[in-house]
Amino acid sequence: MTIADSDIHNPLQLKDVHLDDKLAIEDSDIVGDIIVESSNLEDVDIEYVEVSVLKIDSSNTHDVRLFDLEAESIEFVQTSIEGELHLESDELDRYLLLKEIMTNQQVELNDVTVGGRLQLLGSRFNARVKCEKLTIGGPLSADNTRFESEFMVEKGQPGSEINLSEATFNGSLKLRNFIVDEIYLSDAQVRGGCFMEDLFLKNGSLRLQDADFLSGCSLENVRTITRIDASGVRFTESLSIERGRARVGISLAEATIEEELLIEDVETPGAKAIELDLAGADIASGKIERTGDSLYDTDLTRTKLGDVSFESDDGELYGHLRCQGTQFSGFEFSDYQAELKQEEWKIHDPVIDDAIPTVEQSPPIDSAIFRAIWFFMGPINSMYKTMTAGRKLAANEELSVEKTDSEREGDGPRKDGKEHGDSARDNRNQVTDDPRLGDEKTFTPPATRSDVEDLQTTYLKAKNGANQVGAKKIASEFFRREMHYRQILHAAEQSGSRSLGWVRWLENATLRLTAGYGERPLRAIGSLLVTIFVFALIYLLVQPASVDGPLDALLVSIGSFATLIFSTTPQLSSQVGQTIAMIEGVFGAIFAALLVFTLTRSVHR
Template identity: 20%
Template sequence: MHNECEYFDSVEWDDRRWRAASEWQLDGFAAFVDADVQDALAGVVNPESRSQETELSAFTVGDVWPRETPVAGWTREDVLAAWDDREVTPDPPEACPHEPTGGDRCVFHGDADDETVRAAVSEAIDSERRADRLLSGGTFPSLDFRFERIAAPDTHPLVLSYATVDGLDFHSATVTQGLNLRYARVTGDASFHNATFERFLALRGAEFETGFDADEATVGGRLDAKRLRAGDDVRITRAVFRGSVAFDDASLPEANFFGTTFTDETSFDGAELTTGNFKTATFEGIASFERLTAEMTSFSRARFDKMAVFDGSEATDELVFVGTTFGERLLCDEIRAEAVLFADATVGPISLDDVVVDQQINFAGATVEQLRAANLTTETLTVMTGTLHEGRIEVPDDEEFTCNLTEATLGDVTFEGPPDMFESFLLRDTVFDGFDFARGAHREALAAVDWNIHEPAAAVADEPIDFETTYLRAKQGADDHGDTVAASEFFVREMRHRRNGYLDTLSASPVSIAGLVSLYRAVSNTTLGVLTGYGERPGRVVLMSVATVLGFAVLYPATGGLARNGTTLRYGSDATTALLDSLYFSFVTFTTVDYGNFALTSPLGRVLAGVEAFFGAFVLALLVYILGRSIRL
């Protein structure tokens, strides 16, 4: 009989470690052992190119190393040694600490029956010898710790790394020391439901063939689940993680973290999910989901207290942040998705550079402190009913792009893009609170649509829409920013749409008091618009005054003439003198300062003079009002 178990000197042990090491990506291996080996490995996986790690990332160690043949000067044993160094773990040991029970294997590495193995596990947990709790590489039947308190004499962890277990049940159990399941393989059901792990839980590289349930579990220390693999659903709802959490490069078909609390740093970098449910989860530390891939992932009503990072994440369907609260910076650069939804969310500074979203990026009803978006590719950017306090957005030069700002509130936001970018903006009842219409790109884009910012929204509307409020709010925003040019242009269009409203009322109720009132208001509005440009076109009043004086001057000699000092001036007597004197008479009549030099000889002439005097007083009053308004502005 041998004095010690020889399992760790066996090919079987090497094969178990190799199973884990073979999934090591080549670029990671090359960077860990020696950067100079990159070109040699690139030549192996692709003989036609010896470029760099971008090609190596598509291959794993298992794709390159057969059992015997060295590759790039490295044998399989060399790779395993590098793997052990990389894992920096106290296991595997140099020798098994358990005595053989027959032949050269101990009870955990041999072929003992299930009950014998279970009894040995219980003894190992209770043993005062730390080495007894090292069960790496063992083969175990299903282990049932339901409702038990696993409390070893010291804090040395229970180590089941690289083990194969038929099933694990820690339902409502309490584990006072750490539990190490690194690279273990669980072939049957596994449950950590309502379990409490007072120290760490190590699941790095572990494989759960049927998934597992950790609902309402509590982990007091670090949870290391990097490169974890699950063949079925993983449920970790309403759990509490008091230490840092790492699911980097994990592969989880259905991952449900509903209502879970992460109190420290959390990382899902490079994780692959079929669907991810993080609804109502709380992330109290920095949360990183870089390069996360999934069909659909939802963070609806979740809360991120610190910075959240989603750079490079991909979703074949949707990334959902509906009602989510982000307390600090949110990084979403280079994400790829069918749609990204931030509806009703509260967002601090957010970066959306180099994003490709097939359908829409939706901030409807959201409040965004600052948005930066450059090189954006999407069909629709929606801020409908939302608030965007500050930002800089590069508008895609794409005819299919739409920016929906219906009932949104825009603060100090800068849009940069093609000169016709406002043709893609849906502006309806939008509030401009600090928006600068005079900013270079804005002014050029407004001129391209002749300041008619309502037209894109009107074009897609199912029925006629009143845009009076839209221009009223635009005018108020320009006034608040001291932009008199924009305020003037928007006021003119506000009045035009007010007239359209009167006409709509008249059309709906032509024979009614409301219809008559609307008719009067429509006529007044139209008159004011034609004569003065709604008070914004003083040149019109001046030209109208000149035309009036000239027109009446031509009429007076033809309607009986003017009498001066007993002489009547008509076109037939002295046309030139008659016209010049008539021009003088028309001017003093228009300005209502007649000096009595002339008298009209016919009743029609006197009627015309009264009309001109009345009209002149009206026009001069308009001119004074318009000039005063212009000076004030």
């Protein structure tokens, strides 16, 4: 059936029609609509035609070719197309709808202009779908649609947004070289690989939340005015984000990357406290690199971090990596030993240091005399700070409880709409436990016990991760920090367990001062020598008849100190002197064991 060079002033309707030959309409103007309903057609070939609406509904056809068609809209509804579907150089004032159709061969939309929306709804495409040089005024959407082969959108301006949420791509997904407001791929499943290249999202974000990528995903030179959001996404293979621009930052929070993550030279000019959000993510391996700048400010809260390398021009880690409860599983700490040593082994968020003191640092004056003084005064200074910090934590909690009781006794609803009694949680949560992209701060005082517990856990997990990869020296430094924050918690214990808390604080302080928590053999030796000199001074003060002077007192002290080692106790004339010698002998045995313990740990490292 052929219609050519005609002006038709009535609708053209084919219903319950069976054509063995193709339907061809050429060089014609049709005032009404072309409607094909419940029909079987061989081919449909329409070119150089003006029509109001073209609709093919509940029909079967082989090839469909629409070339240089001018219409208000085109609809394919519940139609099976056994051959190819080809639209080229068509201009539609309103929309293009492909709803619940099935195609078995290639679908190609080339140089098509749509004033409104382009919708692929509930359809199944068994062969390649290629959209090239599209100009769409509204959104391009593919809700609940299956693509069994490649789906590609390339060049042009394909819509105010591209919404591929909840679509299934059993082939590859390719988006290349075009401008769009925003792209949604939430809850989609991509099996054949995802490739996005040379995209500009001029008014929104690239949103991939909770999607599944069962092959590699590559984003190259993707530029967005806000962010790249891949939170909750599962990548069973690799993810690469190279070059490009994400103004606010990149979010991979709660994402899983089973093979490799590569992030390289993505600009984040509008980012605030966090540039790269990896909170709760599980990353097996990868590389995060930035040239010409410092490392990304990265949130690693509760992240499971495998063999991932961080590289930048300045080489600084501290202040850029925010570790909190981070689990290190194969992370090569040894590659960063120089940087960690320079930053005195700190990996937590530095913003919190003003509220919670860190472990003793290097002496503020670099001289031999001051280093000797600091050897003893550094731990004492830190112990004082832990006690002060613990008291502040307890005071903060008491203030929080008082405020809660006050609000609970008040009448009427709270101004913020919450129930009375919520303010205790509000005060405890003034710290932003998990900052997100766009947040101004990662920490807001006052500090709470929970913050110190997080720091202790952070260094506990870092210690375990360092031991796992054989970085024993680094593990020992992390252990010292773990014990430091534990001492603050002991100082903060209150109510019925307050006395027990101070006992634990004192135990911790003793281990810190005498042996650096078993990690400082020189401190054990220094403590041993101080004990000997202190007891020598006591012998001089007590003045037993058998002590003739300072040198003799020192020799007596040495003998008493080693009494349980050599089974020989110095014989002093007075009962008091003999008792002091026995007490020193106990100390000697303890310090000897402590020295052996610290030396053994040092050798093993």
